[in-house]
Amino acid sequence: MSATIRHDWTVEEVNRLYDKPFNDLLFEAQTIHRQHFNPNEVQVSTLLSIKTGACPEDCKYCPQSARYDTGLERERLMEVEKVLESARDAKKVGSTRFCMGAAWRNPKDRDMPYVIKMIEGVKAMGLETCMTLGMLTREQALQLKQAGLDYYNHNLDTSPEFYGDVITTRTYQDRLDTLQNVRDAGMNICSGGIVGMGESVSDRSGLLVQLANLEQHPESVPINMLVRVIGTPLDSEQDVDPFEFIRTIAIARIMMPKSYVRLSAGREEMSEQTQALCFMAGANSIFYGCKLLTTSNPDTDEDVQLFRKLGIKPERARDYSDEAHQSMLMDAVREKAEESLFYEAVS
Numbered sequence: 001m002s003a004t005i006r007h008d009w010t011v012e013e014v015n016r017l018y019d020k021p022f023n024d025l026l027f028e029a030q031t032i033h034r035q036h037f038n039p040n041e042v043q044v045s046t047l048l049s050i051k052t053g054a055c056p057e058d059c060k061y062c063p064q065s066a067r068y069d070t071g072l073e074r075e076r077l078m079e080v081e082k083v084l085e086s087a088r089d090a091k092k093v094g095s096t097r098f099c100m101g102a103a104w105r106n107p108k109d110r111d112m113p114y115v116i117k118m119i120e121g122v123k124a125m126g127l128e129t130c131m132t133l134g135m136l137t138r139e140q141a142l143q144l145k146q147a148g149l150d151y152y153n154h155n156l157d158t159s160p161e162f163y164g165d166v167i168t169t170r171t172y173q174d175r176l177d178t179l180q181n182v183r184d185a186g187m188n189i190c191s192g193g194i195v196g197m198g199e200s201v202s203d204r205s206g207l208l209v210q211l212a213n214l215e216q217h218p219e220s221v222p223i224n225m226l227v228r229v230i231g232t233p234l235d236s237e238q239d240v241d242p243f244e245f246i247r248t249i250a251i252a253r254i255m256m257p258k259s260y261v262r263l264s265a266g267r268e269e270m271s272e273q274t275q276a277l278c279f280m281a282g283a284n285s286i287f288y289g290c291k292l293l294t295t296s297n298p299d300t301d302e303d304v305q306l307f308r309k310l311g312i313k314p315e316r317a318r319d320y321s322d323e324a325h326q327s328m329l330m331d332a333v334r335e336k337a338e339e340s341l342f343y344e345a346v347s
Helices: 011-018 022-036 080-092 112-124 138-147 172-184 201-212 242-255 272-280 300-310 322-326 332-346
Strands: 041-051 097-102 128-132 151-153 188-190 193-195 220-225 260-263 285-288
Touching: 011 201, 011 242, 022 242, 022 272, 041 080, 041 260, 080 097, 080 112, 097 112, 097 151, 112 128, 112 138, 138 172, 151 220, 172 188, 188 220, 193 201, 193 242, 201 242, 220 242, 242 260, 242 272, 260 272, 272 300
Parallel strands: 041 097, 041 285, 097 128, 128 151, 151 188, 193 220, 220 260, 260 285
Antiparallel strands: none
């Protein structure tokens, strides 16, 4: 079963994938996954909120919106050195990518010098860098690229048809325009969506079609399960059936064979068995740490225990620091030593 890179998917086609017998779907996804990735490795990222709350957008799932009373304390943009301290801690526990998120509609000119210093500082540690700051102009995207940003996250969230039921303060095209600006600047794209907001199966298919039919597939595709936060308009939504969520992971893998598919928000509510099936379905990226921006996430040591049970190890870091060019090739003994040090650090 050979993986074909396509950009011409239809919603009807993807709906048929959702209708496949579960075992057949997972077998297809796992077969494709093995063509491009080590099935027993997972890329590990850490996500830090560098500016929390008071966002002017009305995204109905988001506790950071200024329009909803969720009890969230508003915080100013973090000091650069505090961000770098968090990045150092993330690297110590095995993260290879450090993601920084700000609750903005879009970054202001006055914010860019601080953001750039954060990118430069994290990059100098040898970590991959990622940011999510809202909408970007072409000029801002170029500034971030020149500072060394590797990935920019900007989720489409859902299908174009369901989007207006969730967000009204920016359009779907606004999101697509930001992704294009990021791509034109030469950065990698991190873009996915949320399952469990009251959307239909066809809406889930529509989201994946939008992502897979981009001119180039996103390098990272986070699939989030809605985290219901009291005070948001979606705080009473029904739980997503775990099998439906796993199906979404599998279909994302089939449609975007070379992308990292991230098992993202909502993992704290998932059983180990559900997470294991997500990895079988082709998920190969997670966030470490006890919090994702403002919502909870499994503790790092819980993830380590799960990795041990499944025989999974963190994907080896690609060091982005200047010194890394002197030691890019490491032998098998060094690799085993690093793996042992990882488990000691986080246990």
